[in-house]
Amino acid sequence: MSVSRGIHRLLDHREKLDERSRCIICIAGMEGALPSVRGWVGGVPVIAVPTSTGYGASFGGVAALLGMLNSCASNVTVVNIDNGFGAACVASCINRL
Numbered sequence: 001m002s003v004s005r006g007i008h009r010l011l012d013h014r015e016k017l018d019e020r021s022r023c024i025i026c027i028a029g030m031e032g033a034l035p036s037v038r039g040w041v042g043g044v045p046v047i048a049v050p051t052s053t054g055y056g057a058s059f060g061g062v063a064a065l066l067g068m069l070n071s072c073a074s075n076v077t078v079v080n081i082d083n084g085f086g087a088a089c090v091a092s093c094i095n096r097l
Contacts, residue, residue, distance in 0.1 A: 028050065030056065
């Protein structure tokens, strides 16, 4: 099985995501770079959720968390490891604005 990896998968749907979304919840593991990239290409707030699962030296999600906290994208906010509920609460607040 071939797995297609690359930024083109994100860029192909950029306009659709920005037109239909008031915010985006982005869940990522490994080094946690995906929310920064999504924040860079989009104009809506991004809520980053690091995951504790993965392979390599992820240290239970700490590597992804630190990567997300060091993001230079100004529209990215980060919740704690595996805190999808917290991300949903923030998204709900954004949607009520």
